[in-house]
Amino acid sequence: MAERILEVDDVTLRFGGLTALDSVSLHIEEGEILGLIGPNGAGKTTCFNVITGVYTPTMGEVRFRGSSLVGLKKHQITRKGIARTFQNIRLFRSMTALENVLVGADANHSSGVLTALFRSPKHRREEADGHERGMDLLEFMGLAGRADELASNLSYGDQRRLEIARAMATQPALLCLDEPAAGFNPQEKAELMALIRRVRDRGYTVLLIEHDMRLVMGVTDRIVVLEFGKKIAEGTPADIRDNPAVIAAYLGVDEDAS
Amino acid sequence: MTAPLTARDRLALQWVGMVERWNSLPRASRLLIVLLLALLFYALPLLRPPILTTQQTDFGGIMFSSAALALVAVGLNIVIGYAGLLDLGYIGFYLVGAYTTGVLTSEHWHWPFFLVLPVAIAVTMLSGVLLGAPTLRVRGDYLAIVTLGFGEIIRLIVTNVEWLGAARGIKDIPHPPTIGPDPKPPFGEGGLFTIPHLSWNGLIPSLDENRGTRFLVFGAADAIPYYWLILTVLILVLVADKLVKNSRVGRAWEATREDEDAAELMGVPTFRFKLLAFAMGAAVGGLSGALFASSQGGYINPLSFPLLLSILFVAAVIVGGAGNRWGAVLGGVLVAYLPERFREFADFRLLVFGLALMILPVYRPQGLLPPARTIRARVAEREIELLEGGEDTGPTDDGLDGPEGPDGFGRTNSTGKVG
């Protein structure tokens, strides 16, 4: 059995009176693509926010490779090996595509003012490493030709891909993608899903939020379904497809609504 | 139907072209050009070129204050331009640097100038950290208010603390050491040799027999050696600024400015980097203050540090183009130089200057010299607009701005919600 890389253990999160996550437990195994689905407002993004340290759970635990993440700062969690993208694109808009990725790569670096001032060997090694990794990732995402463009000048699709490249640059073990294909046409969505499979083949574990049921079925190994902050189902795509609770949750809900 | 590029677009294009041509020059030629340019700037107050030279006030002195304000603007640009932290009380750091120098060299101790300089920088950095540590955790406009308060409180402190000279200030702050024999007034000029100035008859230059600068005497008589000193410091700071900006530190600053949450989630310890920007900015502010304290007059008092000056510092950065070190230099020079150059218009000059400060943000919100990549991006955007406009309905001037609207500096996402 594969090792559990992340465990969300009985997590509850309340915003005032609203219970956004209600005793949610889920785990992700090393090397898999886990789909997280559910209707609008189900708590998927909130789940990401708890994992990445944006919110502290009201109750419960999040463990990464066995050690608790609760109480750690956001940047510490990233440096432990969890990276994410955002449902609403949040690039560093007036920086170039390459610079965006370099910021991600810097998560593994430690040079500071003094090493930069004296161009120390460490600084030069880290800069070279960042550029190499950055260009490699841009290439992988099909963005190499846009490296020197401002992020805000990229097309919508390129911005979405740049977000993934930036997150990958932090060298995470676990990559969390929040609706990376939102706003894409079916053709683009299919391409992105193929890309996500290749991301996994590069050795990343992927947690994927996606609205489009059919798409999720095709790309994920396992699926967790949330509704109103509760986990209502968990299993292989085939299990989920036939699960009456899931069908009920999605009934009358347009799959493509976002 | 397709409107040609506007004059402004063409200017921007030319600028981008120049920058690109410059970057493609071999390293050796670039170095040579930079050296020649630096030499020209060192020689400027000796050459006294017509038009540029101020007639009613000492030109060397104006050059000194222009370079000094450029230095301040470069320091403040780290805080405002790179890290996006609106610091309205930068004068406070300037004051701390100046008073540290005053106390250590004149008021209570008599340390040598070049020993005091690093101490003044360190003390100012410390004050930056002390101010930043509690305040930088809070986001947004709060910081502007707190720093404004800091600038004013620190001035009130020196006005009221007797140990710091109170309202009478600190006098007899020593000048930096002379190179060569010390001047022995009234006859011994000191220094090693005299460098003559030029005087101009129309466009014909001649050596001016009555004017010369002793190499190298720092004293009340001649501001030019001070100008050289501060120009040297400015160049060193600019080099350091470039090295730091093009590193992990500079990227972390910009990422934090653009989107603090996203930066944090990409592994940037944003608080630590904001504090670092504050400390670096403070260091340059303290350095400028120390140089100011030991400049010609050798005298400081609380009135030398009005809040208005703090606002002028911010204006210099914004006018020049926040985020670009050359913009900061230009802004600092303009803010110091223009009011002096047009002294003959008496009080009108300040009125006109104020008006210019108000008009500029409307027509050029990104400042005179925004970062090159911003210009390049704008030109590219404009070209695409024109291409698209040419194909269908024809160009509209502002309508095709895209979904994003104009981009200035500042944060793009200030809501607390992450999603």
Ligand SMILES: Nc1ncnc2c1ncn2[C@@H]1O[C@H](COP(=O)(O)OP(=O)(O)OP(=O)(O)O)[C@@H](O)[C@H]1O
């Ligand atoms: N910061 C917040 N403060 C208050 N309520 C919040 C906050 N963030 C999320 N919520 C609420 O929590 C619930 C879950 O929101 P969440 O964004 O996690 O849904 P989602 O599953 O990602 O939906 P979508 O598919 O629309 O992205 C919603 O009712 C939302 O309004």
Ligand SMILES: [Mg+2]
């Ligand atoms: Mg969501």
